[in-house]
Amino acid sequence: MLDIADSAPAAAAPSTDRWPDRHLLDIDQLSRAQLEQCLDLAVELREQRSRRSAPRLLADEIVGLAFCEPSTRTRVSFQLAATSLGAEVVDLPIEASSVTKGESLADTLRTLERTGVTIIVLRHPMSGAPYHAARSIGARIVNAGDGTHAHPTQALLDALTLREALGTLEGKVITIVGDIAHSRVARSNLHALSMLGASVRLAGPPAWVGPFASWPGVQIADRLEDAMAGADAVMTLRIQFERAAAGGVPTLREYASRWGITEERMRLARPGAPLLHPGPTNEGVEVTAALAAGPRSLIGTQVSNGVPIRMAALALLAP
Amino acid sequence: MSRFGSIADTPATFALTGARLIDPSSGTDVIGDLAVLNGRIAESTELPPDVSRVDATGLIATPGLCDLHAHLREPGMEGAETIATGTRAAAHGGYTTVCAMPNTDPPLDEQARVAWVLERARDAACRVRVVAAATRGREGERATEIGELARMGIAGVSDDGQAVASGRVARGLLAYLGPLGLPLIEHAEDPGLANGTVMRAGPIATRLGLAGWPPSAERTIVERDIALAEETGGWIHFTHLSTAAAIEAVRRAKARGVRVTCDVTPHHLALTDAWVAGDRGFAWEEPAGVAAEPFGTTVAPRRAYDSACRVNPPLASRADALALLAGLADGTIDAMATDHAPHPPERKEVEFAAAAPGMIGLETALSLGLAAVAAGCLGMLRLLEAMATTPARLIGEERSLRPGSTADLVVFDARATWRVEAAGLASASVNTPLLGMELPGVVRLTVASGRITYADGLDTIN
Numbered sequence: 066m067l068d069i070a071d072s073a074p075a076a077a078a079p080s081t082d083r084w085p086d087r088h089l090l091d092i093d094q095l096s097r098a099q100l101e102q103c104l105d106l107a108v109e110l111r112e113q114r115s116r117r118s119a120p121r122l123l124a125d126e127i128v129g130l131a132f133c134e135p136s137t138r139t140r141v142s143f144q145l146a147a148t149s150l151g152a153e154v155v156d157l158p159i160e161a162s163s164v165t166k167g168e169s170l171a172d173t174l175r176t177l178e179r180t181g182v183t184i185i186v187l188r189h190p191m192s193g194a195p196y197h198a199a200r201s202i203g204a205r206i207v208n209a210g211d212g213t214h215a216h217p218t219q220a221l222l223d224a225l226t227l228r229e230a231l232g233t234l235e236g237k238v239i240t241i242v243g244d245i246a247h248s249r250v251a252r253s254n255l256h257a258l259s260m261l262g263a264s265v266r267l268a269g270p271p272a273w274v275g276p277f278a279s280w281p282g283v284q285i286a287d288r289l290e291d292a293m294a295g296a297d298a299v300m301t302l303r304i305q306f307e308r309a310a311a312g313g314v315p316t317l318r319e320y321a322s323r324w325g326i327t328e329e330r331m332r333l334a335r336p337g338a339p340l341l342h343p344g345p346t347n348e349g350v351e352v353t354a355a356l357a358a359g360p361r362s363l364i365g366t367q368v369s370n371g372v373p374i375r376m377a378a379l380a381l382l383a384p
Numbered sequence: 385m386s387r388f389g390s391i392a393d394t395p396a397t398f399a400l401t402g403a404r405l406i407d408p409s410s411g412t413d414v415i416g417d418l419a420v421l422n423g424r425i426a427e428s429t430e431l432p433p434d435v436s437r438v439d440a441t442g443l444i445a446t447p448g449l450c451d452l453h454a455h456l457r458e459p460g461m462e463g464a465e466t467i468a469t470g471t472r473a474a475a476h477g478g479y480t481t482v483c484a485m486p487n488t489d490p491p492l493d494e495q496a497r498v499a500w501v502l503e504r505a506r507d508a509a510c511r512v513r514v515v516a517a518a519t520r521g522r523e524g525e526r527a528t529e530i531g532e533l534a535r536m537g538i539a540g541v542s543d544d545g546q547a548v549a550s551g552r553v554a555r556g557l558l559a560y561l562g563p564l565g566l567p568l569i570e571h572a573e574d575p576g577l578a579n580g581t582v583m584r585a586g587p588i589a590t591r592l593g594l595a596g597w598p599p600s601a602e603r604t605i606v607e608r609d610i611a612l613a614e615e616t617g618g619w620i621h622f623t624h625l626s627t628a629a630a631i632e633a634v635r636r637a638k639a640r641g642v643r644v645t646c647d648v649t650p651h652h653l654a655l656t657d658a659w660v661a662g663d664r665g666f667a668w669e670e671p672a673g674v675a676a677e678p679f680g681t682t683v684a685p686r687r688a689y690d691s692a693c694r695v696n697p698p699l700a701s702r703a704d705a706l707a708l709l710a711g712l713a714d715g716t717i718d719a720m721a722t723d724h725a726p727h728p729p730e731r732k733e734v735e736f737a738a739a740a741p742g743m744i745g746l747e748t749a750l751s752l753g754l755a756a757v758a759a760g761c762l763g764m765l766r767l768l769e770a771m772a773t774t775p776a777r778l779i780g781e782e783r784s785l786r787p788g789s790t791a792d793l794v795v796f797d798a799r800a801t802w803r804v805e806a807a808g809l810a811s812a813s814v815n816t817p818l819l820g821m822e823l824p825g826v827v828r829l830t831v832a833s834g835r836i837t838y839a840d841g842l843d844t845i846n
Contacts, residue, residue, distance in 0.1 A: 091683075094682055276589075277590060
């Protein structure tokens with residue numbers, strides 16, 4: 066039945082009606098329909114890009130990549146997404162504000178805006194920086210990850226990856242394992258997954274999962290095994306070594322022994338349940354190397370979906 | 385038309401008629417007349433016949449407000465505030481005394497620096513009392529020359545901005561201060577628990593991905609200092625308490641007879657951590673939006689992460705703000721103090737975590753207090769006691785409307801409202817999330833030691 070409903074309007078191309086907001090700051094600003102519009106458009110653009118026939122939806126735009134933190138996959142996928150839609154792309158050399166440095170983030174962005182940049186893709190180490198930036202300048206802001214707050218395009222690509230692997234997210238159980246407290250990926254995923262009808266289980270060291278106890282639709286499992294049992298998909302997060310050292314878990318070795326995802330633990334999930342990781346992985350800590358490279362891993366698919374999702378997000382945001 | 389005066393002006397002579405005279409020192413609240421002559425409150429019959437009589441019908445006249453905690457930023461940070469602008473802000477807010485905190489640059493940790501501030505304040509728009517640094521350089525190790533400073537009339541000592549981290553040093557300070565009759569004014573915050581945090585821990589901090597300040601950061605120092613005050617007989621004063629647990633600890637200590645007092649800021653009473661997510665409801669209002677559903681609704685993109693809401697200690701949870709209101713109402717909390725903390729735009733118009741903590745408060749404190757009174761959280765008499773007579777008593781000043789008392793007054797219209805706008809503030813800084821809001825309570829007249837330091841619309845007085 067779902068198949069019929071899904072395939073019936075296939076003739077109608079996904080809408081490129083712009084999102085109402087000028088900025089993409091987090092998933093929580095989107096309605097379910099707007100979120101699904103992005104996934105649908107990404108599917109279409111992915112196909113067009115594979116035929117090298119992506120529409121030049123951003124031909125009038127100059128997209129500035131402002132990454133105040135190291136990033137490989139997010140940066141590259143934004144760059145490819147923007148260029149494949151016909152935008153001009155420039156690197157914006159900026160830093161986070163600091164007391165010792167004279168110029169603030171807002172000053173720098175305002176200066177760069179004068180060069181004609183119309184969309185700024187901002188990656189920043191401090192939570193909320195894109196909100197501050199959006200208030201300070203006229204250009205559109207795409208949040209490419211802010212501190213420990215949000216990473217909306219990662220959540221969109223994860224939603225697309227999961228939707229295609231599971232058919233739908235409605236009624237599915239997604240288990241997220243690791244340092245939720247410091248994860249922007251996890252927060253944006255919590256918004257996106259619950260919006261799409263999935264329920265979420267969290268597992269990890271108590272300090273890293275406890276604060277989420279009152280998040281609606283979220284269950285916290287004291288034991289990893291309970292979180293894994295019957296899960297439709299498992300997502301494990303990158304552990305920052307310095308955060309592990311500062312508390313949360315005594316050692317990485319202990320983390321791996323209590324929360325590392327292994328073949329044996331994956332067998333607790335639904336048969337065939339996929340494994341996701343936003344990357345880069347610490348193999349042997351969050352997940353075994355064999356699993357990460359194995360048939361249940363969607364890690365590569367996540368990266369591939371990064372480009373079309375960011376194409377769709379930029380297209381829906383463009384002036 | 386509003387105008388400012390100074391405490392060095394000629395004393396004014398005038399009479400107010402038909403005002404609601406609220407005097408917490410005697411617990412009276414009556415309609416009547418009030419005269420000011422030669423710097424003192426006088427009987428109207430003592431006035432010469434030709435002095436101006438101002439119809440104050442509908443206005444409240446009460447003893448001048450006293451702020452135990454303000455940052456005037458001079459010397460060293462004059463771009464944020466000066467003694468001149470900060471005291472004008474005080475006069476605009478109804479204050480006749482402010483205590484200037486010592487975390488200036490250089491800090492007020494020796495007699496010459498304290499003397500310099502007192503000299504600069506001689507023609508300010510309100511009296512300035514100095515809270516001297518508790519330790520040299522505010523480094524938490526060696527005490528300042530507290531006995532010498534006491535002779536200069538300091539209001540107390542504090543390393544505000546941080547706690548006296550070492551229990552041994554805090555114990556020594558309390559023991560030494562005891563016989564001097566001065567408090568150690570403690571910014572109760574355990575650095576090990578608080579460092580790196582930027583807002584109150586809780587669902588909203590979790591939602592926003594901001595490092596959360598645990599209430600234990602305050603409580604542990606409060607419990608420690610109560611134990612030290614109890615052992616030494618010294619006087620501990622906790623400033624800007626923000627948690628229910630700390631208030632409860634103070635309540636128990638007071639019941640045991642420990643020499644402990646405390647204050648709370650207007651922003652910890654009225655605002656909540658939901659303001660960081662863009663909410664603008666007061667603590668006593670029914671929560672809506674992100675305040676009601678921390679994880680459920682969209683944060684307001686135009687206001688979320690507004691660094692004007694970054695303050696230390698961070699804005700409290702709603703439950704704690706209500707506990708603070710209850711503590712102020714029942715007297716566990718002795719006084720309201722503003723922690724007026726001006727910062728220039730370059731320290732505030734940055735990312736939330738990069739912003740300097742603090743908000744201005746001298747010009748909005750009375751209004752937030754009146755809003756709490758209007759909401760039924762607090763009695764008017766108790767509010768004015770906590771803003772005027774009690775803090776004044778703690779620093780050895782008198783406040784009373786009785787004839788013969790020093791003429792220290794504020795006259796305000798509790799029913800009128802005003803819009804908080806940058807252009808209307810006397811402070812040199814505008815870092816407050818209240819900008820744009822309509823608040824109750826308009827100050828019409830402030831009189832310090834008989835001098836008119838601020839007047840708005842009562843221009844017949846001269």
